[in-house]
Amino acid sequence: MKFVDEFRDVELARALGTKIVSLTEPDRHYKIMEVCGGHTHTIYKHGIEDHLPENVELVHGPGCPVCVIPMGRVDDGIAIAKDPNVIFTCFGDMMRVPGGNGSFLDAKAEGADIRFVYSPLDALKMAVNNPEREVVFYAIGFETTAPSTALTLMRAKAEGIKNFSVMCNHVTIVPPLKALMESPDLRLDAFIGPGHVSTVVGCRPYDFLTKDYNTPIVVAGFEPLDLLHSISMIMEQLDEGRAEVENQYGRVVPWEGNLRALQVLQEVFELRPYFEWRGLGFISQSALKLSDAYSDFDAELRYATPGVRVADPKACQCGEVLKGVIKPWECKVFGTACTPENPIGTCMVSSEGACAAYYNFGRFARSKARADA
């Protein structure tokens, strides 16, 4: 595939691997967190860790927007979906995320009209085509997907479409990073910055990492060579004792971000005082809700939802696993109450989560580690 295969060249990958090794101090252990779920996917899909020396560890961060939705918010969505007049829409990979009492997929099987869409505009179109029904869009995602929800709402307002509303679960990237940096038991050497989020927010919001925490961050693209390249840029910074915000994904990410998108977000959304993250708990000012100008479209105001906080079971230690403080098998519920078929925490929900991967492939990973050593 043109413009894709060029970013997957195995010879270039080997060269970058060699460069990374040459920048590594053999006795030092490096922990680099990729924040974005899309990066985690690329790392697994292409086997990127095979190109890295053993003392460079990638920690998979909290950037999968599907996995961080807490159980209570899924239950609220299901409560709305069960209204017989509602067509409830969401993105495909949200369907399997468990709430306190089943997932959207289960609710669909019980009779709720839940459909998956590829864009919020598809949901709006559904509202236009089904004027006798109410269409609700369950919005998720970081600043990457929030602008498309915002534009959809602007269009709904402009066209006076009354039977459309949004249950907003959009989250923002900087607060969880701050929360991670503030946690006393975590020591990260650097971050691989989220590429798509940064197309919207730009690179400036990460300044605090370098200024307040002396931690480098390199915003990276999503092809495997992008990731290896960004890791080599990180290793260069660490080697030279620098801590800077760098942009590896310059072909897509403007330093200032997308001003028009930011303006749209400003108009349609406002910050929630706090929001719950599965596995991480409450983080202040970490999510968006509809602004007063758009409150007519706010599904949370239009429908009664239980709004009950379903606590992650006390024994669930996703937070610690996410931060790399404990290994999956050290969690108290791992493999007993929490399995890929019946996941509790965010690390088990996504097939790329640290716990799900370990549950399925732990034995293999162990024997491979032994063979490598």
Added chain:
Amino acid sequence: MADLEEEVLARIERQRKLKARFRDEHITMAHGAGGKTTHTLVEGLFASAFSNEALDELGDAACLEVDGAMLSFSTDGHVVKPLTFPGGCIGALAVHGTLNDVAVSGAKPLFLSVAFVIEEGLDADVLREQVAAMAEAAQKAGVPIVTGDTKVVERGKCDGMYIVTAGIGLRDPRVSLSSKTIKPGDQILCSGTVADHGTAIMLARGELELEADVESDTAPVWELVRALIESAGSDLRVMRDPTRGGVATVLNEFAQEANVGMTVDEGAVPVNPVVRGACEILGIDPMYVANEGKLIAVVGPESADAALEALQSTPGGEQAAIIGNVQEQPEGMVLVRTGFGGTRIMDMLIGDPLPRIC
């Protein structure tokens, strides 16, 4: 600490070996998607309730012996939306689906039955069109449809029409196929480009606002099977047609049933470039997408090249390739060597392949 880790791993493995139990409260779409959830339903409910020697093998077709005749018997229900799509339609699919299940058990298909479930109000021309397509597919394959049944249900109770077919075939005495015969060193063959059917259907539904020229691969595979039997003989270990759940699911079944490891060379798997592009955009792995005219075969190392050549010189097998091989380790797992020089594990599908947002 390492002992505790070992203990946790051992506990998970013990749990996995327990017989699948079907404990779900509702049937969800995942039960029909061909992955882990389907397996739990089939093994935990159907197979345990109906258990008998022929069924317990859980192959694509049951192998039966009646008065010395070695028969193969299979059935397949077809539900697809839309009824007609580029490269095929539900009628052609209903014929090929069952013929192929019989064929990959090493049997020449002989007879087909058909049952129609039709929705009240269906345009009769639509039915005529599908019946004509079935007649044509059956005639081309040289397998007559010899018995049938018709039911009509109220409007809204089914998507136009469903078609259930069953087929009987006569097994070739030169081969005795079973995944249990797979050995380390064996080669894995794929008869052509993967993911064409599933991608064509996804695009034909028109929900994706993505236009690409992709046709379903729906076709009978018996001639390919015959070529393999003639070229590899008793070195032919097992075949399966990678429909729902795709190539990944078939290979995982093989690895688990034979207790071997398998490695697939990602770059060797034939994928039509347009299909690859569409899957890339949707975030779906072509290895999990359905095929309707392909087969995956495991062949002993001495006969692999001859088998490949035989496939490539058979119409429909021109793009066949050796896509991987069998090792002892890791038991029950399928690994992929990526084009990027890394390795990853190719797991069984958990539910439907859902497009990713991130």
